Amino acid sequence: MISFLSGKNDYSSRAVNLYLLSIFLQVYTWTVLLVATLVSGDLFSKATRTKADDRDLRNSVFDFIIVGGGTAGCILANRLSAVPSWKILLIEAGDDENIDYDIPGVPTKDYRPILWNYRTERTGFSCLSRPGGSCEVRTGKVLGGSSVTNDMKYTRGSKVDYDGWHSAGALGSLDWKFANVIDFFKASEDNGDYDILLNSMYHSRGGEMHVQKFKYADKFIEMFTSAFTEMGLRSLDINTNVAEAVVNHQFAISNNTRLSTNSAFLKPVRHRKNLVVITGATVTKIVTDKQEKTVEGILYEIEKGKEHPAYAKREVILTGGAINNVKLLHMSGIGPKADLIKHNISVILDLPVGLNYQDQVTTGGLSFSLGEVIVSESTIINDFKNWFQSRNGPLASRGINQVSAFIQLYEGVNAPDVELALEGNFVRTDKFMLNNISVHISEEINFPLPYYNLVNIYPILLRPKSKGKVMLHKKNPKYGRPVIQANLLKETEDLVTLVDSIDIALQLLVTKEMKKAEIKLAPIDLFPCDRLRNREQWNCISRHYTKAMSNPIGTCQMGENKTISVVDYELKVHGLEGLRIADASVMPTHVRGGIFAPTMMIAEKASNIILKDWKENKGYYYNTR
Ligand SMILES: *[C@@H]1O[C@H](CO)[C@@H](O)[C@H](O)[C@H]1NC(C)=O
Ligand SMILES: *[C@@H]1O[C@H](CO)[C@@H](O)[C@H](O)[C@H]1NC(C)=O
Ligand SMILES: *[C@@H]1O[C@H](CO)[C@@H](O)[C@H](O)[C@H]1NC(C)=O
Ligand SMILES: *[C@@H]1O[C@H](CO)[C@@H](O)[C@H](O)[C@H]1NC(C)=O
Numbered sequence: 001m002i003s004f005l006s007g008k009n010d011y012s013s014r015a016v017n018l019y020l021l022s023i024f025l026q027v028y029t030w031t032v033l034l035v036a037t038l039v040s041g042d043l044f045s046k047a048t049r050t051k052a053d054d055r056d057l058r059n060s061v062f063d064f065i066i067v068g069g070g071t072a073g074c075i076l077a078n079r080l081s082a083v084p085s086w087k088i089l090l091i092e093a094g095d096d097e098n099i100d101y102d103i104p105g106v107p108t109k110d111y112r113p114i115l116w117n118y119r120t121e122r123t124g125f126s127c128l129s130r131p132g133g134s135c136e137v138r139t140g141k142v143l144g145g146s147s148v149t150n151d152m153k154y155t156r157g158s159k160v161d162y163d164g165w166h167s168a169g170a171l172g173s174l175d176w177k178f179a180n181v182i183d184f185f186k187a188s189e190d191n192g193d194y195d196i197l198l199n200s201m202y203h204s205r206g207g208e209m210h211v212q213k214f215k216y217a218d219k220f221i222e223m224f225t226s227a228f229t230e231m232g233l234r235s236l237d238i239n240t241n242v243a244e245a246v247v248n249h250q251f252a253i254s255n256n257t258r259l260s261t262n263s264a265f266l267k268p269v270r271h272r273k274n275l276v277v278i279t280g281a282t283v284t285k286i287v288t289d290k291q292e293k294t295v296e297g298i299l300y301e302i303e304k305g306k307e308h309p310a311y312a313k314r315e316v317i318l319t320g321g322a323i324n325n326v327k328l329l330h331m332s333g334i335g336p337k338a339d340l341i342k343h344n345i346s347v348i349l350d351l352p353v354g355l356n357y358q359d360q361v362t363t364g365g366l367s368f369s370l371g372e373v374i375v376s377e378s379t380i381i382n383d384f385k386n387w388f389q390s391r392n393g394p395l396a397s398r399g400i401n402q403v404s405a406f407i408q409l410y411e412g413v414n415a416p417d418v419e420l421a422l423e424g425n426f427v428r429t430d431k432f433m434l435n436n437i438s439v440h441i442s443e444e445i446n447f448p449l450p451y452y453n454l455v456n457i458y459p460i461l462l463r464p465k466s467k468g469k470v471m472l473h474k475k476n477p478k479y480g481r482p483v484i485q486a487n488l489l490k491e492t493e494d495l496v497t498l499v500d501s502i503d504i505a506l507q508l509l510v511t512k513e514m515k516k517a518e519i520k521l522a523p524i525d526l527f528p529c530d531r532l533r534n535r536e537q538w539n540c541i542s543r544h545y546t547k548a549m550s551n552p553i554g555t556c557q558m559g560e561n562k563t564i565s566v567v568d569y570e571l572k573v574h575g576l577e578g579l580r581i582a583d584a585s586v587m588p589t590h591v592r593g594g595i596f597a598p599t600m601m602i603a604e605k606a607s608n609i610i611l612k613d614w615k616e617n618k619g620y621y622y623n624t625r
Pocket of ligand 1: 342343344
């Protein structure tokens with residue numbers, strides 16, 4: 001093993017090194033490397049101003065400042081910098097992407113250095129047997145954001161979800177109905193599967209975001225697909241408003257390489273002279289003119305305690321996601337009055353920022369063992385080399401993660417309630433033989449995704465009812481992690497739906513396909529739920545082994561009513577000129593899929609609104625407000 005760790009410095013051994021380091025040594029660092037972050041310079045720290053300082057001052061004035069180079073921010077940076085007379089600043093807390101994150105078979109959601117490493121607050125009703133009684137929220141802190149750390153699945157949700165955002169009497173909400181947002185999904189899309197492209201009502205080519213199915217499929221993918229088919233599910237494109245399906249997913253990949261929004265939208269335009277990208281910089285405040293209620297710019301820090309200003313002539317656009325946006329807005333005096341006063345923050349706007357937090361939820365504990373599967377480390381090393389040289393082989397896949405079943409549990413709207421998502425894991429046979437393995441071991445990724453002898457089934461609640469709240473850290477609001485009161489499974493209805501869906505997942509075991517292959521429930525130690533049976537046992541498991549899907553939304557929801565919403569339907573913050581929010585935090589509810597595709601749609605739509613606003617209302621792009 002040691003010989004790999006001190007291998008040559010080419011890409012393939014670097015990835016193997018990184019991987020072996022994380023899997024065999026289990027070295028997860030909580031600190032983020034600051035090295036690359038210091039290059040972007042120090043704008044205004046000198047006490048005496050020189051000619052160079054005047055140049056710096058000029059250099060710190062922009063037309064638009066985009067806060068957060070994540071899934072949405074990279075798209076906005078591309079679209080807005082397409083207007084040559086506009087100067088754009090994109091500012092990101094994480095660092096640039098690295099080729100190691102591009103390997104589809106390697107789950108980046110386990111690389112702590114590119115995660116925010118947030119956790120939910122302890123509750124008495126969920127995440128009970130997780131460390132500290134709380135669930136992890138794994139969102140990406142890296143250029144490209146969670147499009148670097150997610151599972152790359154391209155799922156848009158259902159028509160009823162978007163139509164449901166419409167509220168009677170609010171004209172602006174009509175713009176967000178499915179029929180009116182479909183073109184913004186298609187704007188980014190470059191669909192590489194001809195069978196799917198045939199449906200041109202939903203799909204298109206020519207956008208920056210290439211989506212495609214993986215070509216590599218192993219025997220278990222076929223087995224599980226057949227088993228779901230036996231249960232009555234048809235193999236369909238989930239992005240065409242179907243209620244139930246077994247899905248062979250499309251992923252955001254190009255040439256079998258992860259395609260983050262950074263790779264797809266930002267890298268190709270980084271050369272633009274009117275686009276400045278600063279990484280490793282945290283925005284600490286939105287600067288407003290309190291009397292005029294206009295936004296002037298931002299303050300950001302590269303080194304702790306050293307603030308730099310940047311001025312926005314037109315707009316500041318927040319794309320930091322449903323957790324980070326809240327922290328920044330509260331620190332800037334925009335949030336629930338009572339919360340701000342507790343921190344002695346002077347109130348600029350009393351708005352419900354941070355409320356309406358929602359995350360999709362699932363549970364661990366449902367594992368199927370596949371019997372004997374032989375994986376040798378030398379095969380894996382060769383597969384890494386193969387991927388680096390030709391982008392082929394098992395690592396150009398996600399293993400069983402490529403299959404999901406979408407299930408409608410209840411009558412009512414014609415849409416799924418649950419996604420049964422599959423994830424492979426490899427557990428050493430001796431661990432299996434001696435004892436029941438813990439849920440923790442069943443989930444701890446030991447090898448890349450394509451090598452597995454265990455399949456975890458995660459029933460994901462697509463439209464949870466439970467809502468929570470994000471607040472500032474109690475003692476250290478500026479540098480501490482925000483408090484995430486996720487309230488997962490707080491509503492009884494959510495628990496009932498989750499357990500109903502487990503019943504359906506268990507039906508897999510009685511299919512001919514699974515019986516023939518002798519696939520069985522894995523012996524998992526379900527303490528403290530081991531004595532219970534049936535529904536009671538699954539209720540207990542769900543409350544103890546809860547998992548947050550890390551798809552946070554809703555904290556800056558759009559709407560007309562200022563008591564319950566933060567932005568209007570044009571994504572402008574109520575009561576303030578020059579501030580917009582354009583990411584998943586504006587979603588009033590989840591859609592029946594992930595948040596990756598919807599977030600790209602929101603960014604495309606936001607870009608369109610902004611371009612129209614500054615053109616039609618003001619006549620010229622180069623006018624200031
Ligand atoms: C707020 O200010 C008051 C009075 O200046 C002070 O006593 C209190 O400790 C401050 N609270 C916080 C959270 O900073
Ligand atoms: C895919 O990537 C491999 C390895 O970098 C390269 O050799 C090949 O030309 C690429 N194929 C396409 C179609 O871009
Ligand atoms: C393993 O777990 C199963 C089900 O929870 C239980 O019946 C069995 O006794 C356990 N075996 C061991 C060796 O702990
Ligand atoms: C806004 O929402 C609040 C809380 O739901 C409600 O009490 C109030 O009547 C609403 N205001 C308007 C103008 O609809």
